[in-house]
Amino acid sequence: MPPISNNDIYALVLAGGRSARMGVDKSLLRYGGKTQLENILELANQVCPKVFLSLRKGQPVPVEVENAAFNITILCDKLENIGPMGGIFTALEKHPRHPWLVVAVDLPFLDAETLACLIENRDRERPFTAFRSNFDGLPEPLCALYEPTALPILHNYFTEKRNHCPRKIMMGSDIRLLTLPQERALDNINTPDDYREALQIIKTSSKS
Numbered sequence: 001m002p003p004i005s006n007n008d009i010y011a012l013v014l015a016g017g018r019s020a021r022m023g024v025d026k027s028l029l030r031y032g033g034k035t036q037l038e039n040i041l042e043l044a045n046q047v048c049p050k051v052f053l054s055l056r057k058g059q060p061v062p063v064e065v066e067n068a069a070f071n072i073t074i075l076c077d078k079l080e081n082i083g084p085m086g087g088i089f090t091a092l093e094k095h096p097r098h099p100w101l102v103v104a105v106d107l108p109f110l111d112a113e114t115l116a117c118l119i120e121n122r123d124r125e126r127p128f129t130a131f132r133s134n135f136d137g138l139p140e141p142l143c144a145l146y147e148p149t150a151l152p153i154l155h156n157y158f159t160e161k162r163n164h165c166p167r168k169i170m171m172g173s174d175i176r177l178l179t180l181p182q183e184r185a186l187d188n189i190n191t192p193d194d195y196r197e198a199l200q201i202i203k204t205s206s207k208s
Contacts, residue, residue: 006119010098011044012091013037014084014142015105016056016077021190027062027105029195031202038064040105045070047115048101054087056080082164084142085154092151099124104142106188108198114185118145123176127153130170131186132177139175140186141166 015037019026027037041064044051052073053065057080065072075094077086084104091100101119103110114131122129122145130144153173157163180186189195 006122007049008098009048009101009119009122009145010091010095011048011051011101011103012054012075012087013040013044013051013103013105014054014087015062016054016059016087017084017106018056022192022195026189029108029189031108031199035062035064036108037062037105038068040103040107040110041065041068041072043110043112043115044101044103046112047119052091054084054091056086079158085164085166085169088146088166089151089154089158092146092148092154096151097148099148100146102142102144102146104188106190107143107186108189108202109182109184109187110143111182111185114143114180114182117181118143118178121176121178126174126176128170128173128175130175130177131180133186134180134183139167139170139177141170142188143186144170 015027028035031039041051052075054075054077057076061074075087075090078090078093079086088102118129124147127147127150128144130139130141133140154169157169163169189198
């Protein structure tokens with residue numbers, strides 16, 4: 001089997017959450033004139049040849065997908081009610097020979113430099129490459145690389161350990177941990193207060 005290059009990394013944008021704490025779909029919040037979904041899809045397209053959007057079953061396809069300047073494939077979660085791991089597992093099962101760049105949609109400070117750093121420092125010999133959280137030092141599983149060898153690990157956790165938490169799975173596995181090049185790059189938003197704060201930070205940064 002020929003080795004897989006960085007050019008064969010597929011991108012998976014996770015947008016199937018219910019945004020319960022926010023009260024509205026987080027992917028449709030606007031930053032800099034575009035929705036967060038548009039921003040993340042465009043970033044993913046900059047670093048990966050194919051981009052997939054993970055949605056839960058029955059979730060409407062966002063208009064941003066129809067209007068995108070590049071091709072986006074929809075993947076509906078095969079496993080339901082297990083959070084982001086439903087989308088991750090679906091993607092790895094769909095294309096098991098490809099590594100996957102998994103990115104959550106609720107990362108308004110994510111930039112191309114951070115994604116490039118992750119891909120350039122990828123460890124093909126380990127099932128996971130991820131950034132170390134600036135808050136607790138633990139792996140950040142929702143902006144990370146999942147190698148083909150991650151699939152049997154996920155399956156084992158699902159069937160034997162009944163564990164669906166991607167962070168706990170990474171903590172119990174062989175992983176390469178990286179330091180974030182941008183301190184805020186993986187700060188996520190969950191509440192209206194988080195959103196207002198993010199808008200203020202972005203506004204202030206644009207003036208500096």
